[in-house]
Amino acid sequence: MTIHSGGGARILIIDDEPQIRKLLKVTLQAHRFDIHEAEAGEAGIYQASIVHPDLIVLDLGLPDMSGMDVLRRIREWSSVPIIVLTAKEREEDKIAALDGGADDYVTKPFGMGELLARIRVALRHVASSVQEPVLRFGPLVIDLAQRLVELDGSRVKLTPTEYDLLKTLATNAGKVMTQRQLLQQVWGGHHYESDSHYLRIYIGHLRKKLEEDPTRPRFIETEPGIGYRFLSQD
Amino acid sequence: MRDFRLHAGSWVPYALITLIITLLTYLLIQFGLGYDRVNIVLLYLFPVLFSAVYWGIRPSFYAAAVSVLAFDFFFIPPVLSFSVDDFRYLFSFFVYMAVAALTATLAARLKQQLLLAKQSEQHTNSLYALSRQMTAISDLRTLLDNVCRQVSETLDAEIAIYMPDRTDELALIAYSQTAESWGRGESEIAIAKWVYRQGQIAGKGSGMLRDFPGLYVPLKTEERIYGVLAVKPIETGLEIKGSFTAENRRLLEAFGGLTATAIARVKLSEEAKLAHLMAESERIRTALLDSVSHELRTPLATVIGSATGLIEGERIFSSEDRLELLATIRDGALRMNRLVTNLLGMVKLESGMLQLRKRWCDIEDMLGVVLAQVKEYQQHRRIRIGLSERVPFFEGDDVLLEQVLVNVVSNAIKYSSDYSEIEIAVNEFEGSVVITVTDAGIGIAESESELIFDKFYRGSRTGHLPGTGLGLAICKGIVEAHGGTISAEPAAGKGTRIRIALPAGDRRHGIERLSDTEEEVT
Numbered sequence: 001m002t003i004h005s006g007g008g009a010r011i012l013i014i015d016d017e018p019q020i021r022k023l024l025k026v027t028l029q030a031h032r033f034d035i036h037e038a039e040a041g042e043a044g045i046y047q048a049s050i051v052h053p054d055l056i057v058l059d060l061g062l063p064d065m066s067g068m069d070v071l072r073r074i075r076e077w078s079s080v081p082i083i084v085l086t087a088k089e090r091e092e093d094k095i096a097a098l099d100g101g102a103d104d105y106v107t108k109p110f111g112m113g114e115l116l117a118r119i120r121v122a123l124r125h126v127a128s129s130v131q132e133p134v135l136r137f138g139p140l141v142i143d144l145a146q147r148l149v150e151l152d153g154s155r156v157k158l159t160p161t162e163y164d165l166l167k168t169l170a171t172n173a174g175k176v177m178t179q180r181q182l183l184q185q186v187w188g189g190h191h192y193e194s195d196s197h198y199l200r201i202y203i204g205h206l207r208k209k210l211e212e213d214p215t216r217p218r219f220i221e222t223e224p225g226i227g228y229r230f231l232s233q234d
Numbered sequence: 235m236r237d238f239r240l241h242a243g244s245w246v247p248y249a250l251i252t253l254i255i256t257l258l259t260y261l262l263i264q265f266g267l268g269y270d271r272v273n274i275v276l277l278y279l280f281p282v283l284f285s286a287v288y289w290g291i292r293p294s295f296y297a298a299a300v301s302v303l304a305f306d307f308f309f310i311p312p313v314l315s316f317s318v319d320d321f322r323y324l325f326s327f328f329v330y331m332a333v334a335a336l337t338a339t340l341a342a343r344l345k346q347q348l349l350l351a352k353q354s355e356q357h358t359n360s361l362y363a364l365s366r367q368m369t370a371i372s373d374l375r376t377l378l379d380n381v382c383r384q385v386s387e388t389l390d391a392e393i394a395i396y397m398p399d400r401t402d403e404l405a406l407i408a409y410s411q412t413a414e415s416w417g418r419g420e421s422e423i424a425i426a427k428w429v430y431r432q433g434q435i436a437g438k439g440s441g442m443l444r445d446f447p448g449l450y451v452p453l454k455t456e457e458r459i460y461g462v463l464a465v466k467p468i469e470t471g472l473e474i475k476g477s478f479t480a481e482n483r484r485l486l487e488a489f490g491g492l493t494a495t496a497i498a499r500v501k502l503s504e505e506a507k508l509a510h511l512m513a514e515s516e517r518i519r520t521a522l523l524d525s526v527s528h529e530l531r532t533p534l535a536t537v538i539g540s541a542t543g544l545i546e547g548e549r550i551f552s553s554e555d556r557l558e559l560l561a562t563i564r565d566g567a568l569r570m571n572r573l574v575t576n577l578l579g580m581v582k583l584e585s586g587m588l589q590l591r592k593r594w595c596d597i598e599d600m601l602g603v604v605l606a607q608v609k610e611y612q613q614h615r616r617i618r619i620g621l622s623e624r625v626p627f628f629e630g631d632d633v634l635l636e637q638v639l640v641n642v643v644s645n646a647i648k649y650s651s652d653y654s655e656i657e658i659a660v661n662e663f664e665g666s667v668v669i670t671v672t673d674a675g676i677g678i679a680e681s682e683s684e685l686i687f688d689k690f691y692r693g694s695r696t697g698h699l700p701g702t703g704l705g706l707a708i709c710k711g712i713v714e715a716h717g718g719t720i721s722a723e724p725a726a727g728k729g730t731r732i733r734i735a736l737p738a739g740d741r742r743h744g745i746e747r748l749s750d751t752e753e754e755v756t
Contacts (some may be wrong), residue, residue, distance in 0.1 A: 035546040091591070091633055109571055197594035197627060204596055215619050222603045224634035225591070 006097035009123055010034045012053035014044035014070065014130060015085065016063050020108075024057065027112050033119075037171060041065035045073050048080070055122055059085045060093055075101040081122035083112075087145070089159075098178045098226070105176065107228075111188060121174030126148065135170050137232065140210065140219060142170050156209055165202050166210075175230035176223050203228060239448075247289040251297045254281050259304045274309055275330055278302075280654035286341035301334070302327050318542040331605040346439050349513045350481070357485045360388040366491065368496035370634050377500060378408035381463075381493050384411035389482060390468055395453075395493075396426040397461035404430050404462070416448075425450050435487065451486050451591055453494040459496045463490050513521040521690035527701045529573050532700065533566035540566075566577040569700070576704040579637070580689070583711035590715055597625055597660050597667060600632055606641040611644065613652050620659035628667050630738045634712045638720075648699060650675030650729065666718070666735040674729040683722045 011033045013024050018039075026036045036051045038044035041062045048056060056074065062065030071082060081103040086094050094105045104118045128222070133141040142152040147163060149156045158166065164186045169177060180197045187198070204224075207214040221229045258281065262274055278301040286294035303316070306327070311319050318324060364384045371377045393410040395739075404427050406418060416422065427441060429436050429450040434444035437449040452459050462507040465486060540559040544551070551559070582588045601619060646656045650673040657672045663705040667749045676695045678686065685691050687710040690703040706720075712718040718736040 109567070200594060200596045200599060200627065204598060207598070213619075214598050215621065216605055217602050221606070222599050224603050224636050 008032060009054040010036065010051060011119070012038065012044065012047055012051055012056045013034045014038045014047075014056065014062070014067075014134055015040070015059035016040060016061075017059070020059070020085075028119075031116060034071060041067070041070040044070055048078065049159070053080060054126070055119060056080055056082045057085065057119075060090075060097060061087070068093075071100055071102055081126055083115075083118050083122060094226055095178055095180075098176065099180055103175060125172070125175060126196055131171065133142075136223070137170070137219065137230075139172065142166065144171075151210060157205075158209065162171060162202055162206055162209070165199075166206055169228060169230040173230045176227055176229045178227040180227075182227060201211050247285065247293040248296055251281060251285050251293055252300060254284070255297065255300050255304055257715065259308055263308060265390070269327075271309055275305060275326065278330070279334060279337065280653050282338055283341055286338035287345055290345070291338060291342045294342065295335070297333035298331055299340065302330060305330075322390040330363060332365060353481065357388065357481070360384055361485070361488055361492065365492055368492065368499075371496070372593045374497065374498060374500050374504075377496055378493075380501075381409045381489070381496075382408050383488075385463070385489050387463065388485070389465060392416055392466045392468060392605075394422070394426075394464040395461060396423070396430065397463065398430070399498075402502040407461075421446065422448065424463060426464060429462045430459055435483075437464075440483070449486065453490050453497060455491075455494045455498050457498075460494050460501075463493060491706060518610065518689060521703075525690055525704075526573070526577070529700065529702050530570060533569040533573075537563050537570075576702060580704050580711075583708060583715075588634075588711070588715060590632055590634065592629045594627045595632045595635065596627055596629045597621070597669070600636050600639065601658065601660075603636050604643055607636075607640050608647060611647050613647075615647055615652060616655045617643070618655060618657045620657060622661045624661050625662050625667060626738050628736055630716050630736060631712075635716070635736070638709045638712050638734065639669070639671075641709050642734070645677065645705060645732075646671050646673035646730070648701075649696065651714055662738060663735070665738050667738050669734045669736075670731055671734075672725045672729060672731040674725070674727065676730075677728050678722055678730045679722050680724060683724075686722055687720065 011028060013021055013028075013035060014037075015021050015024070016039050020057055021037050021039070025037065028035055030179060031193075036047055036053060038047045041064050044058070045052075058067055058070060058074075062070065067084065071084070074080070074082065082101070083106055084094070084097045084102045084105045086105055087108055091099050094107075095104060103122045104139070106115050106118055131144065133143065133145040135144065139152045141148075143149075144167065149158055149163065149166065165182065168182060168185045179199055182199055183195055186202075187195075205215070207217055207220060211217050217231075219231055223229055235569050255278075258277065262277065267744045282294050283295045285297045295364060299681075306316055306318065306323075307314065310323050310715065365626060367380050367384070368377060371380065371477050378395050378397075382395060385391070388395045391410075394406055394416065395408040396404045397407050399405045399407075404423065406423070425436060425446060425448070428443075433452045433454055434442065435449070435451050437446050438451060443450075447462050451463045451465070453461045453463055463486070512726065540562045544559055598621060601621070605619075643658070650656065654674045656674075659672070661668050676693075676723065678693055678695070682693050686705075687706050689707040691707075692701055692703040706722075710720050713734055713736070716736055718734065720732065720734045722730060722732050
């Protein structure tokens, strides 16, 4: 998939700032996306129901209602990918949005390349709903059927928890995973924020086994204060 | 009860005197000194002197009278009768009485003087103690509490101090332990107000309002009146202790003057502090204005210039030129973004809105984030990581600490030349995680190693390089909020070394063990 192919996917932008809407409209249209706009929460929810977008870009700071409420209302009936736009300092908002059903986030001010990458990943995850048995990320191969991991052709030994964590990250490649999502999917059951150090320990172990230099990770990237993202290598 | 004790107190000396003289008379009769009357009369002077020294003038006169009667009755012929044969003895009695009276008076006065001397020494001591304490105290509350305690102990009295509040209304602001209920009464406050307005002493033992139980002394310096010191004697026992003698009043006035001076000193130093603070905030405001206007205008100028150039002269630029102008716009905007971030960070720190969201931090993880963030500016500088295997997890706000590291590493990049080396080393040292960032850049003067953490301060060697002088101040705020320290020093050779030490916490052993319990099976 190249950067120029939006493939006519329909994107709904919900943002009250005309400048941001204009920017997104011009650039995304240039990348062959079909753009629809809404300048407030209610209008956004309405548009989402009649336009049936393939993806929604939602600003969390709206004048008429909170972006979180918009997110919740849309999630009641639709699983369309939603990417939220937030201000920098609000880690807790980002986490709440991601745990509340948003697929990814972009922090304002953002680079266009970053937003496009997030959009592409989100659209791809919808398209490939059928799980492929073997995941390849450059030198890293994960065989889900046989629970095998290979790096540069040689077998990597992982503990069951390490493997589950890697599998969860890799099957969501390119998408940010919050600490809570990872704890739930790998460890199951109920978890508290104080459990996040388990996650850090296992991420550390995975990096030691997979990365040449754990301080310059190629595969598992840390999203400060949020969680982790498996880099999709493209 | 009190009446009885008062009574008991007054008859005890007289009973004792009677007893002593009886005993003396008995001894004199027993040991046959009965006929040497001159010696006897001299011996009878002892009880008089004794009672003068111990009980004062009245008991000693009583002693003299009883002595004369005993002498007359037992030793002057006719013995065992008050009548006198030889009238010359009457003259002897007279001389005896005169000598007794004279010595008794002298002894009693001596005793009185001794008492006064002792008291005045005590007063001097307490004044001295108070004045010494006062020079050391810089806080008004402590000062007044001290005055209350000291005066209360010296005079055995209840103390209340009134000072005007913000609305210039006199209020009770300090009192000795027992005086709470007394000092709050309406009449007390009314008198205190009068004294405060008039600047005159009033109450018991003074010329004004002498029917009230307390004495009210204005706390007065030459320029103004700061408040009122009220004193009420504690009424216990056989007498009213600490009644207001002239001596005590003088002492109180001295206390008043001393307290007033001390209050004046505290107030002046408070005002001086405030003035200093205002001057400082003025300086910071000016610096902020200078820095922000410069730091905002420069990138704005490049952004506006490039953008208008592109719009107006669309055709004359080659695609290469166009890309360059667009890159200029991006860089200018990024620079403004950094400034805004720093300003917001500073405001957060200053307003106390900074809240740490502490989690277990893995320094390796954090370094990964930092390196990814500085990658854009790094160009060809090599960043070397020295990470000790032993470095534990520690508790901290990873997002904020990453911001600190990004700031420090960005500085290292900014102030060093391309192709130079930057070293980040992490070690555990005495219960702290110590991170050092060393560059081979322009370096820092030893004298500036603390100043560079001040708001808006920029090192003398940074001259042409843009910056606000906020980054390190924010770093310092964040690190200190974690209970850690940050310092700078010239690096060996050239360049700067920034050292950050963060407390490691103590749960780490449990965490490390827990991580090795699984078998590798996959």
